[in-house]
Amino acid sequence: MSIATKDIIIEKVKNSKIDQVDFDNLAFGSVFTDHMLVCTYKNGAWETPTITPYQPITLDPSAKIFHYGQSIFEGMKAYKDKNNDVFLFRPLDNHKRLNISAARMCIPQIPEDYFMEGLTTLLNLDKDFIPTKDGGSLYIRPFMFASGNGFHASPANEYKFIIACAPSGAYFSGKVKVLIEEKYSRSANGGVGYAKAGGNYAGQFYPTQLAIEKGYNQVIWTDDTSHEYIEEAGAMNIFIRINDTLLTGPTSDRILDGITRKSILEIAKDQGIKTEVRKITVKEVVAAAKDGSLKEMFGAGTAAVISPIAGFGYRDTDYDLPELENSFGERLKKIITDIQYNKSEDKFGWRYQVKS
Amino acid sequence: MSIATKDIIIEKVKNSKIDQVDFDNLAFGSVFTDHMLVCTYKNGAWETPTITPYQPITLDPSAKIFHYGQSIFEGMKAYKDKNNDVFLFRPLDNHKRLNISAARMCIPQIPEDYFMEGLTTLLNLDKDFIPTKDGGSLYIRPFMFASGNGFHASPANEYKFIIACAPSGAYFSGKVKVLIEEKYSRSANGGVGYAKAGGNYAGQFYPTQLAIEKGYNQVIWTDDTSHEYIEEAGAMNIFIRINDTLLTGPTSDRILDGITRKSILEIAKDQGIKTEVRKITVKEVVAAAKDGSLKEMFGAGTAAVISPIAGFGYRDTDYDLPELENSFGERLKKIITDIQYNKSEDKFGWRYQVKS
Ligand SMILES: Cc1ncc(COP(=O)(O)O)c(C=O)c1O
Ligand SMILES: Cc1ncc(COP(=O)(O)O)c(C=O)c1O
Numbered sequence: 127m128s129i130a131t132k133d134i135i136i137e138k139v140k141n142s143k144i145d146q147v148d149f150d151n152l153a154f155g156s157v158f159t160d161h162m163l164v165c166t167y168k169n170g171a172w173e174t175p176t177i178t179p180y181q182p183i184t185l186d187p188s189a190k191i192f193h194y195g196q197s198i199f200e201g202m203k204a205y206k207d208k209n210n211d212v213f214l215f216r217p218l219d220n221h222k223r224l225n226i227s228a229a230r231m232c233i234p235q236i237p238e239d240y241f242m243e244g245l246t247t248l249l250n251l252d253k254d255f256i257p258t259k260d261g262g263s264l265y266i267r268p269f270m271f272a273s274g275n276g277f278h279a280s281p282a283n284e285y286k287f288i289i290a291c292a293p294s295g296a297y298f299s300g301k302v303k304v305l306i307e308e309k310y311s312r313s314a315n316g317g318v319g320y321a322k323a324g325g326n327y328a329g330q331f332y333p334t335q336l337a338i339e340k341g342y343n344q345v346i347w348t349d350d351t352s353h354e355y356i357e358e359a360g361a362m363n364i365f366i367r368i369n370d371t372l373l374t375g376p377t378s379d380r381i382l383d384g385i386t387r388k389s390i391l392e393i394a395k396d397q398g399i400k401t402e403v404r405k406i407t408v409k410e411v412v413a414a415a416k417d418g419s420l421k422e423m424f425g426a427g428t429a430a431v432i433s434p435i436a437g438f439g440y441r442d443t444d445y446d447l448p449e450l451e452n453s454f455g456e457r458l459k460k461i462i463t464d465i466q467y468n469k470s471e472d473k474f475g476w477r478y479q480v481k482s
Numbered sequence: 483m484s485i486a487t488k489d490i491i492i493e494k495v496k497n498s499k500i501d502q503v504d505f506d507n508l509a510f511g512s513v514f515t516d517h518m519l520v521c522t523y524k525n526g527a528w529e530t531p532t533i534t535p536y537q538p539i540t541l542d543p544s545a546k547i548f549h550y551g552q553s554i555f556e557g558m559k560a561y562k563d564k565n566n567d568v569f570l571f572r573p574l575d576n577h578k579r580l581n582i583s584a585a586r587m588c589i590p591q592i593p594e595d596y597f598m599e600g601l602t603t604l605l606n607l608d609k610d611f612i613p614t615k616d617g618g619s620l621y622i623r624p625f626m627f628a629s630g631n632g633f634h635a636s637p638a639n640e641y642k643f644i645i646a647c648a649p650s651g652a653y654f655s656g657k658v659k660v661l662i663e664e665k666y667s668r669s670a671n672g673g674v675g676y677a678k679a680g681g682n683y684a685g686q687f688y689p690t691q692l693a694i695e696k697g698y699n700q701v702i703w704t705d706d707t708s709h710e711y712i713e714e715a716g717a718m719n720i721f722i723r724i725n726d727t728l729l730t731g732p733t734s735d736r737i738l739d740g741i742t743r744k745s746i747l748e749i750a751k752d753q754g755i756k757t758e759v760r761k762i763t764v765k766e767v768v769a770a771a772k773d774g775s776l777k778e779m780f781g782a783g784t785a786a787v788i789s790p791i792a793g794f795g796y797r798d799t800d801y802d803l804p805e806l807e808n809s810f811g812e813r814l815k816k817i818i819t820d821i822q823y824n825k826s827e828d829k830f831g832w833r834y835q836v837k838s
Pocket of ligand 2: 557678714715716717718719738739740741742743782783784785
């Protein structure tokens with residue numbers, strides 16, 4: 127299968143809705159651009175992708191997405207530099223990960239050219255929606271789900287691959303407070319935690335609501351067997367700085383292999399920051415908080431970028447993190463966003479310019 | 483909130499499609515009745531339920547069902563006796579479990595009267611679709627999902643509760659061969675395995691496909707920590723008979739609390755069959771298969787009723803189960819289906835007649 131930009135069937139909007147977007151007050155992922163990409167998998171093959179006005183999807187009540195959670199997604203961003211050129215960050219890694227998720231959820235693989243040609247063609251149509259205000263970006267949501275019908279609990283025979291985009295502001299406003307969770311879990315050994323599968327997120331809502339009620343913003347998950355090891359947060363991988371070493375847990379079949387996480391690790395090494403990828407116990411983090419060697423914690427993810435953590439709760443005790451002069455998180459955030467917004471040299475080869 | 487049958491807004495089909503249903507060759511859950519029940523949750527409350535012709539659902543591409551797997555369901559059956567009277571089996575337990583699933587997935591509770599009045603009104607309209615052929619029944623699928631919009635990974639602000647029905651034949655044709663799984667897992671400690679959440683099912687598809695490729699029909703899940711204990715199958719709880727004792731594992735936050743399972747336990751006790759609800763190790767089952775004390779295994783669930791297991795695979799060895807004269811599974815299946823189809827006295831009070 128192979129597709130070129132010129133093959134994509136395009137139906138443009140008659141009237142853009144860009145004038146209705148309040149670019150000075152963007153929430154996260156709640157207003158959408160003029161167009162969307164839709165590609166249907168049927169009879170064992172992907173049909174020609176189409177770009178249409180952003181519009182509702184119509185499905186049979188027995189479509190398996192409603193019953194069996196056969197759905198996956200990706201999260202990406204498009205950034206504009208001061209010349210209004212458009213950039214993506216490591217988009218091929220999102221494509222690869224989408225297919226890793228697809229394999230685990232029995233969803234057909236989407237070819238790279240369908241993904242990349244579809245995405246860049248869509249961005250060229252909707253690039254006026256990319257915010258230029260500091261910290262703003264166009265959040266891009268490629269997703270795939272089972273559109274085939276029937277109540278039999280087995281993979282569907284039809285799927286949709288869709289890309290929709292939302293001009294967005296920050297995911298979190300300000301520093302976040304996290305709760306280290308010991309009762310509920312995000313994923314099982316041998317489960318689907320490493321996939322960006324829809325069900326992984328809904329499963330987090332209830333424990334997260336409980337944490338929010340207690341005054342936290344997010345849950346930090348621990349392993350479901352012993353609850354002794356730090357895993358990740360709802361939509362971010364977690365970094366912990368003890369003295370001058372930056373720690374993050376290893377990826378596994380329970381943890382999403384974050385693109386921000388692996389980029390941060392490379393940048394940190396390049397910056398001469400000592401990093402360690404190893405299992406991190408809750409115990410050592412609590413001990414470090416008590417003896418003052420815990421300097422900072424932050425979450426890392428496409429939506430959240432680098433989100434500093436103000437403190438964490440564990441077994442009814444709150445631990446505050448100190449204000450720092452020389453924050454690794456701040457430094458790393460500046461370096462990664464400078465690459466993303468084309469403000470600095472791209473020494474790692476991560477920037478991807480969307481050619482018009 | 484309270485609703486009566488007369489409050490439900492009904493729009494009937496102009497032409498029934500019942501003539502298109504081949505009642506002699508029914509698959510499972512692939513043809514649907516004339517009508518469906520739809521109820522929308524909005525602004526913090528359930529709106530008036532409506533019954534409409536069975537028809538497509540239209541949703542925004544950002545509806546959270548597509549992204550975060552916030553969906554749950556139930557599986558029930560309607561049975562007809564020889565007088566064409568219509569019966570349900572313990573329907574209030576399905577309602578209760580739907581709300582248990584809802585709580586875990588941050589979906590609003592559906593009041594009992596919305597569920598029961600909606601269901602019985604729908605069944606009265608579509609009762610001609612209930613198969614009368616031996617082993618046939620109307621499979622009923624109540625489901626709820628997040629129809630509210632936005633890419634923020636948090637609970638939706640709008641939901642749909644829908645009931646759709648499918649005249650159905652047997653879920654499995656003939657005895658099933660199962661594979662005891664040691665690598666992949668169905669659910670985590672502290673996870674959502676006890677909920678009928680959509681994502682639990684999609685997560686099973688891939689390991690089940692692998693098992694099917696090896697010649698099995700279903701996977702028997704083991705606990706994700708040690709893989710030493712038998713949990714349940716894809717859509718059935720598991721019973722194991724060693725000598726004359728009928729064993730099944732205890733429910734937990736990883737296992738669905740099956741209505742068939744608990745009914746079987748009660749019937750077995752009433753029949754003087756010795757039952758034990760306790761953790762079952764794979765080791766003891768393999769040892770029992772080897773020394774001949776393993777007499778039978780069967781799955782129990784609404785869709786599968788009681789499905790005899792012909793044999794199981796474990797670590798590249800296949801273990802066949804003997805043909806039995808006095809099968810507990812057969813005996814229990816006859817008793818439970820006689821209750822369901824109103825062929826016997828209902829000594830446990832489980833039958834629920836749908837009044838017309
Ligand atoms: C569970 C989870 N962990 C981590 C991440 C961070 O991954 P990435 O940096 O690729 O966005 C995300 C979101 O994107 C996520 O959903
Ligand atoms: C995972 C799972 N286990 C067990 C069962 C059996 O439950 P019940 O007997 O209530 O149908 C089902 C299906 O209904 C199921 O989906």
